[in-house]
Amino acid sequence: MTETREIILPEQANGAVVPINVDSLVAMVDAFDKFKSKVLKDDDFWVDTRNDNKRRVKKSGWLKYALACNLNLEKVxxxxxxxxxxxxxxxWVTIFHFDYRAIAQSGRFAEASGSASTAEREGSDKMIHDTRSLAQTRATNRAISNLVGGGEVSAEEMQGSSRRQVESNQKTVKKTPKTKKQAKPEVKPELKLKPEVKDDEARVTTFLEANGLSTDHCMVYKYKDVIRIAIDDDFPPEKFEEYNEALKLIKAKWLKVDNCWESPIDG
Known part of the structure; x- marks a missing residue:
């Protein structure tokens, strides 16, 4: 019979930081690896062909991590x-920067930054919206990864660098300096808002992603006393009923005139 011996850690002298029990640490790492193989689907990965076909976790996968670990996301x-x-x-180009914090129920948290340039979305008819969303996604992915994923690089970080360089050798996005307002395309009134992502917005976003519904063509934001899920012009019409049925679970109603669903805050 093999005798097992408990690992005894050194005393914390003068407040020194020492590792947790090694066996517990190995168990936690194994649990995350199992989650990655069992819960994340092929659609949650992007294959990085430039780096030995490494599978990198996409936004949908990181939000599943956040859901499984009961994390809160907070814009800093x-x-x-x-x-x-x-x-x-x-x-001139416009560069968006986001700082986000991922917070565990224990109070432990990790912060991360994400940036994106309009040069990465050159040619898009929603350049400002797409660029801002990309920067936000990079920051939230990185915050979750820093807290629970060992700092693993997300798909959106690598995908952006493969499209074009962000801050060097950028192509012309807008002309005539100091006239950025004239160069920006118009967007729908609701999408002009730059809402702070709080618990209610994160709850709806996480709900959609957990049900396999992409938020690439949706914008979730707080409007008065409700949460709105607005869709853009590229939203696939064949997916409407699937989204509609799922959102009914959180008491959301479709508003045709505003091209969005509305869900009560406590939905």
Missing amino acids: EEREIDKEMPPGSGD
Whole structure:
């Protein structure tokens, strides 16, 4: 019979930080690996062909991590800057920066930053919306990864770099410096809002992703005393009934005139 011996850790002298029980740590790592193989589906991964076909977790996968670990996501800061690239050229891009915090129920948290440039969405008819959403996704993915995923690089971080460089050798996105407002395309009134993502918005987003419903063509935000789920022009019409039936579970109703669903805060 094999004798097992408990690992005894050194005393914490003068407040020194020591590792947790090694067996417990191994069990936790094994649990995350099992979750990744059992819960995440092929659609939750992107194959990085530039790096030995490594499978990288996408936004939908990281939100499943957040749901499984009961994490809260909190926006710390959002910034938008214009940058002349290269300096003195008269060619300008808009860069969005987000800082997000992922918080566990124990109070432990991790913060991370994410950025995106309009050069990465050149040619899109929703350039500002798409670029801002990409920066937000990178920040939330990274925050969740830093807290529960060992800092693993997310798919959206690598996908963006394969499309084009963000801050160097950028193509012209908008002309004539100091006239950024004129260069931005118009968006629907509701989508002009830049709502802070709090618990209610995160709850709806997590609900959609957990049910296999992409938020790539949806924007979730708080409007007065309800949560709105607005769809853009690229939303696939054949998916409408699937979304509609799922959102009924959180008491959401479709508003045709506003092109969105509305769900009560306590839905």
